[in-house]
Amino acid sequence: xNKISFDDLTKYQENYDQKPVQNALRRVLMKNELSTxxxxxxxxxxxxxxxxxxxxxxxxxxxxxxxRCWIFAGLNLLRExxxxxxxxxxxxxxQNYTAFYDxxxxxxxxxxxxDDFLEVDQDDRTLQHILKTGIQDxxxxxxxxSLIEKYxxxxxxxxxxxxxxxxxxxxxxxxNVKLRLYAADAxxxxxxxxxxxxxxxxxxxxNELYTFLTTNFGVPPKTFDFEYVAKDEYHIIKNLTPQxxxxxxxxxxxxxxxxxxxxPTKDKPYMKTYSVAYLGNVIGGRDIKYLNLEMKDLxxxxxxxxxxxxxxxFGADVSRYGDKVSGVWDDESYDFENMLEMNLFMTKExxxxxxxxxxxxxxxxxxxxxxxEKPNRWKIENSWGDANGQKGYYLASDTWFxxxxxxxxxxxxxxxxEMRKAWKKDPKILKPWDPMGSLAK
Numbered sequence: 001x002n003k004i005s006f007d008d009l010t011k012y013q014e015n016y017d018q019k020p021v022q023n024a025l026r027r028v029l030m031k032n033e034l035s036t037x038x039x040x041x042x043x044x045x046x047x048x049x050x051x052x053x054x055x056x057x058x059x060x061x062x063x064x065x066x067x068r069c070w071i072f073a074g075l076n077l078l079r080e081x082x083x084x085x086x087x088x089x090x091x092x093x094x095q096n097y098t099a100f101y102d103x104x105x106x107x108x109x110x111x112x113x114x115d116d117f118l119e120v121d122q123d124d125r126t127l128q129h130i131l132k133t134g135i136q137d138x139x140x141x142x143x144x145x146s147l148i149e150k151y152x153x154x155x156x157x158x159x160x161x162x163x164x165x166x167x168x169x170x171x172x173x174x175x176n177v178k179l180r181l182y183a184a185d186a187x188x189x190x191x192x193x194x195x196x197x198x199x200x201x202x203x204x205x206x207n208e209l210y211t212f213l214t215t216n217f218g219v220p221p222k223t224f225d226f227e228y229v230a231k232d233e234y235h236i237i238k239n240l241t242p243q244x245x246x247x248x249x250x251x252x253x254x255x256x257x258x259x260x261x262x263x264p265t266k267d268k269p270y271m272k273t274y275s276v277a278y279l280g281n282v283i284g285g286r287d288i289k290y291l292n293l294e295m296k297d298l299x300x301x302x303x304x305x306x307x308x309x310x311x312x313x314f315g316a317d318v319s320r321y322g323d324k325v326s327g328v329w330d331d332e333s334y335d336f337e338n339m340l341e342m343n344l345f346m347t348k349e350x351x352x353x354x355x356x357x358x359x360x361x362x363x364x365x366x367x368x369x370x371x372x373e374k375p376n377r378w379k380i381e382n383s384w385g386d387a388n389g390q391k392g393y394y395l396a397s398d399t400w401f402x403x404x405x406x407x408x409x410x411x412x413x414x415x416x417x418e419m420r421k422a423w424k425k426d427p428k429i430l431k432p433w434d435p436m437g438s439l440a441k
Contacts, residue, residue, distance in 0.1 A: 019341065021339070021341060022340075022341065025037070025339065025340075037339065038334040038335050038336050038339055039323075039333060039334060040332070040333050040334065040335050043330065043332055043333040044333075046330075046332075046376070046377070046397070047328045047330050047333065047377060047395055047397060048377075049379070049390045049393070049395055050369065051367035051368060051369045051377070051379050052368070052369050052370045053306065053307055053367060053368050053369070053370060054366065054367035054379065055306070055309055055310075055311060055366050055367060057076075057080060057311070057364075057366050057381055058076075058079065058080065058083055058088075058089075058090060058091060058092075059090055059386065059391070059392070060381060060382060060383065060384075060385065060386050060391065060392030060393065061075075061076060061092055061095070061383045062383060062384065062385035062386075062392075063095070063166075063383045063384070064161075064166035064167060064385075065166060065167040065168070065169065066099075066137050066165070066166060066167065066168045067136060067137030067138045067168070068095055068099050068137050068139075068168075068383075069138075069361050069362045069363065069383055070138065070139045070140065070141070070143070070144055070315075070362040070439060070440075071095050071098050071099055071102065071139065071144060071147075072095055072362075072383035073313050073362040073363050073364050073381075073383065074141070074144040074148070074313060074362075075092070075093040075095055075098065075153065076311075076364050076381055076383070077311050077313055077364060078093060078148075078153060078246075078250050079091050079092055079093050080311065081250050081251065082249055082250060085249065086228055086230050086235070087230040087231060088228060088230060091155070091228075092155070092156040093153045093154065093155060093156060094153070094154045094155060094156045094157075094158055094159040094160070095156070095161070095165075096156075096159050096160065096161050096162065096165040096217055096218070097151075097153070097154050097158070097159040097220055097221070097242070098144075098147055098148070098151070098153065099137075099165055099217070100159070100165075100213055100214075100217040100218075100220050101147055101150070101151045101220065102139060102143070102147055102281055103135065103175070103213055103217075104209075104210060104213055105146075105147070105281040105282045105283070105285075106135040106281045107135060107175065107179065107205075107206060107209050107213075108206055108283060109280055109281055109282075109283060110130070110134070110135055110179050110182075111179070111182060111202050111205060111206060112202075112283055113130070113278055114130075114182070114183050114186055115198075117130070117183075117187075118186060118187055118190040118195075118198075119187075119190060119191075126277075126278070126431075126432055129432050129433055130278060130432065131180055131183060133432075133441060134172070134175070134176035134179055134180070135172065135175060135176060135179065136172060136440075136441055137168050137172065138438075138439055138440045138441050139281065139439070139440050140259075140279065140288055140437070140439055140440045141257075141259045141313060141315075141362075141407075141409050142259065142280075142285075142286045142287065142288045142289060143280060143281045143282070143285075143286075143288070143440065144254075145254045145255070145257075145285075145286050146280075146281060146282035146285025146286045147281065147282060147285075148246060148254055149252075149254060149255070149285070149286070150282055150285065151220075151242055151243070152241065152242030152243035152244070152245055152246035152247070153242055153245060153246045153250065154221055154224055154242045154245060155224070155226060157227070158221050158224040159217075159218060159220055159221055160218075162216065162217060162218055164216035164217060165216070165217050171212075171216050174212070175209060175212070178205065178208070178209060178212075179205075182201065182202075182205045185201055186198050186201060186202075189201065221242070222241065222242075223239055223240060223241055224240055224242075224245075225237065225238045225239065225240070226240055226245065226249070237249075256411055256412055256413075257409050257410065257411055257412070258289075258291060258409070258410060258412055258415070258423055259289065259290050259291070259407060259408075259409050260290065260291045260292075260293050260298055260301060260407065260408055260409075260410055261274075261290040261291070261292050261293070261298075261406055261407045261436060262292070262293060262294070262295045262298045262348075262405065262406060262407075263290075263292050263352060263406065263435075263436055264294075264295075264347075264348050264349045264352075265349050265352050265353055266349075267430075268292050268428075268430075268436075269292070270292050270293055270294050270297075271291070271292070271293070271418070271419070271422045272291075272292055272422065272425070272427075272428060273289055273290060273291050273292075273422065273423060273425055273426070273427035273428070274289070274290045274292060274427050274428050274429075274430055274436060275287060275288045275289050275290070275427040275428070275429050275430065276288055276429070276430045276431075276432060276434055276436060276437035277429050277430065277431060277432045278432045279432065279437045279440055287427075288437075289427050290407070290427070290436060291419065291422060291423050293419070295402055297419075298405075298408060299375070299401070299402075301408065301410045301414050301415070302314070302365065302408050302410070303368065303375065304414045305410055305411060305414055306365060306367075306368055307368075310411065311364050311365065311366060311381075312364065312365040312408055312409065312410070313362065313363075313364055313408070313409040314362065314363060314364070314365055314405060314407060314408040314409070315359040315361070315362045315405075315406055315407035315408075315439050316359060316360075316361060316363070316396075316404050316405045316406060316407075317357050317358060317359060317360055317361075317404040317406065318360060318361040318404070319360060320357075320403075320404055321333065321334055321400060321404075324384075324388050324389075325388050326388075326389065327382075327388050327389020327390055327392075327393065327394040327395060328389075328394070328395050328396075328397075329394065329395070329396045329397065329400045329404070330395075330396070330397035330399070330400050331397070331399055331400045331403055331404075332397060332399055332400075333397075348402075348403055352435050355435075357404070357406075357435070358406075358435040358438035358439075359406045359407060359435070359436070359438050359439040360438060360439065361439075362439060363380050363381060363382050363383070363394070364380065364381040365378055365379070365380055365381075365408075366379050366380065366381050366393070367379035374398075375398050375401075376397070376398050377395055377396065377397050377398060378395065378396045378397075378398070378401060379393060379394075379395060380393065380394040380395065380396055381393060382394045406436070407439070
């Protein structure tokens, strides 16, 4: 192994002294933050909030200090159906209701899968990954489908937000303490030959955490009345269950959608399906499943659905090349490499393989601008409130889309026959820490 010598330091400094750009930048950084110095003025005209093909949608929602983006994005799709049906100008489904059952199902999922780890070594990598991750707010499309198909939906007024549902970190911390205690106790019972006591421990733990969730989130309604005002006229539909409201007023439609991804890594050949081990929420619900496609095919399906006036749920890495205030994600708007005189470019494959890139946010695509029959920018319904962007709506350039969009949810009718055949094949099971599972962390 090579050590840094004092001769090396001298050479490095002499080299630095010959770089006028870096010397000037050092002066600028005395009173300016590094992250603010790379904007390209000439790119601004290409990121205007103007779109040739747009679906009109409701005002944005706000997930606050929680990681429920996938729930918000999914419910944002469903609420448009109800709003259109009843001519509503502003309407939300209860994210708290769906999140309550997501937490409960994740708790049960953790407890049940721990049966696979009662006798493994303490430093087993999968066990340690599950214990370290615990349960979080994140989720995947198929997890959303499982929740809605089992529990239905309710209007936001039927189960409003609480402080805990909007700011989940401390609550999650306590849940994970309890789950890790369960894991420790269950493994001790197994090692002591008292495996028959584990079912009682499961029941007790689940009951205690149901109580904890109810204290934090509130009591989920079993029935409710749907009250709304349309064209200045009051209406009420009485005595609905959440399941009935979903099936009759939204439509049992989610089973018709599939999740496609673009993961250009050697371990994931295109036109194959994939799942992720120990990723889920509802036991007996829909399995996580992806069809991996080349970007041109993924984008082509997104365009077909969008141009047919159907919104698109998608997952992306929003940590790169973005300006939250203006609401623009565009990798061409920043000149890091010329300013820093340092190569920073990584391929999408390398970003996935070397822990630089991963899905970390789900949103909804509502519009696209076409130029010479090709997309050059996309409009996005976010769930970060209306203070930033264009009243909470964001924009992604097409080059950013190529680099940082990893997943989209598409109706099966848009798939080619070859894609349908590929979708029906059994998936390869990826490791629990694969980046294709990162949105659920």
